[in-house]
Amino acid sequence: MSSLHFWFEFASTYSYPAAxxxxxxxxxxxxxxxxxxxxxxxxxxxxxxNDSPFNIYPAKGRYMWRDLERLCRKExxxxxxxxxxxxxxxxxxxxxxxGAEEPWGPAFVRAVYHANFAEDRDxxxxxxxxxxxxxxxxxxxxxxxxxxxxxxxxRLRASTDEAAALGIFGAPSFVVDGELFWGTDRLDDALAWAxxxxx
Amino acid sequence: MSSLHFWFEFASTYSYPAAxxxxxxxxxxxxxxxxxxxxxxxxxxxxxxNDSPFNIYPAKGRYMWRDLERLCRKExxxxxxxxxxxxxxxxxxxxxxxGAEEPWGPAFVRAVYHANFAEDRDxxxxxxxxxxxxxxxxxxxxxxxxxxxxxxxxRLRASTDEAAALGIFGAPSFVVDGELFWGTDRLDDALAWAxxxxx
Numbered sequence: 001m002s003s004l005h006f007w008f009e010f011a012s013t014y015s016y017p018a019a020x021x022x023x024x025x026x027x028x029x030x031x032x033x034x035x036x037x038x039x040x041x042x043x044x045x046x047x048x049x050n051d052s053p054f055n056i057y058p059a060k061g062r063y064m065w066r067d068l069e070r071l072c073r074k075e076x077x078x079x080x081x082x083x084x085x086x087x088x089x090x091x092x093x094x095x096x097x098x099g100a101e102e103p104w105g106p107a108f109v110r111a112v113y114h115a116n117f118a119e120d121r122d123x124x125x126x127x128x129x130x131x132x133x134x135x136x137x138x139x140x141x142x143x144x145x146x147x148x149x150x151x152x153x154x155r156l157r158a159s160t161d162e163a164a165a166l167g168i169f170g171a172p173s174f175v176v177d178g179e180l181f182w183g184t185d186r187l188d189d190a191l192a193w194a195x196x197x198x199x
Numbered sequence: 200m201s202s203l204h205f206w207f208e209f210a211s212t213y214s215y216p217a218a219x220x221x222x223x224x225x226x227x228x229x230x231x232x233x234x235x236x237x238x239x240x241x242x243x244x245x246x247x248x249n250d251s252p253f254n255i256y257p258a259k260g261r262y263m264w265r266d267l268e269r270l271c272r273k274e275x276x277x278x279x280x281x282x283x284x285x286x287x288x289x290x291x292x293x294x295x296x297x298g299a300e301e302p303w304g305p306a307f308v309r310a311v312y313h314a315n316f317a318e319d320r321d322x323x324x325x326x327x328x329x330x331x332x333x334x335x336x337x338x339x340x341x342x343x344x345x346x347x348x349x350x351x352x353x354r355l356r357a358s359t360d361e362a363a364a365l366g367i368f369g370a371p372s373f374v375v376d377g378e379l380f381w382g383t384d385r386l387d388d389a390l391a392w393a394x395x396x397x398x
Contacts, residue, residue: 047256047258057246057368059363060368062366063366063368063379066379067380070388070398073398074398167258167261169262170259180265181266182266199272199273
């Protein structure tokens with residue numbers, strides 16, 4: 001049984017429903033999740049974009065917000081459209097790097113997505129990230145300090161480089177034994193791949 | 200029960216599996232398909248693209264071909280990667296306009312997709328389109344003549360304008376009572392919408 005690598009970006013809209021359900025769905029399929037925070041910004045820049053394609057291409061953006069609304073209703077997830085999109089995700093992504101192998105990591109990831117997409121809170125604000133950590137019973141000041149260390153900054157950069165090398169061009173993406181699946185609606189296919197069902 | 204409007208472009212890769220299964224899936228769901236050929240070229244041009252985004256963005260293109268391969272295997276559809284992509288689809292789309300309300304229309308659409316994506320035949324070639332029509336037992340010469348009439352040209356242009364007005368930015372797209380669904384993997388959602396399951 002292969003593990004499911006879940007590549008996510010906190011600003012990414014479709015990563016929100018994926019992040020909220022990936023752990024439970026993977027557990028039901030008998031596999032585990034490896035949480036892989038990365039930044040889409042540098043990858044988009046390589047494609048010549050300095051903004052989300054959902055902002056650059058208005059028809060695509062209008063459709064995405066409507067589609068996300070339907071998807072969240074279907075999955076019973078609250079959604080409040082962020083008043084700023086995309087929100088800078090660097091700080092939260094660095095904290096997620098710190099938490100990637102810690103027991104609190106998954107809960108932190110879900111709490112950040114909930115703040116951004118269900119509560120319209122500014123996840124770029126250190127106070128908001130600190131409040132999320134505190135709510136999880138963690139030492140916000142100590143973790144914020146760790147998140148800004150050189151080795152964490154380098155780890156997030158290396159992860160983003162690794163994402164590009166894996167062929168990742170959007171989020172969420174799932175990788176199982178090097179096989180890439182893009183989009184929240186490919187989660188079941190990725191889990192089938194992890195179970196060895198490879199058509 | 201609302202009908203399912205299926206908006207397709209013959210050059211579009213993901214429209215291939217959608218076209219092959221849409222009629223059977225709609226029938227199983229108790230609804231009917233309205234076949235809506237259109238051209239993506241003018242819509243892509245409005246987004247600043249003079250080629251398929253799968254060619255403009257290589258990582259996206261590499262992923263798409265792999266994803267399409269998995270998808271076709273899963274659905275038991277043959278796939279041979281076209282040696283030219285995207286293939287000019289104007290002639291085939293005009294014939295599809297002629298056939299849109301004829302009994303042979305759906306079979307023609309499927310045959311064109313099969314030629315392009317399972318046999319690597321050049322659907323831009325009038326001889327290939329003629330051969331497809333002949334195989335269906337139709338008068339190829341008469342239909343080719345009809346397809347080039349002013350009113351058919353105008354109908355295809357009007358359909359493409361209508362697609363843009365509906366918010367369509369890619370193919371395949373499904374529209375049910377004005378509600379837009381994009382992508383072959385949204386077919387079930389569109390059919391649920393047609394059945395009145397609207398979350």
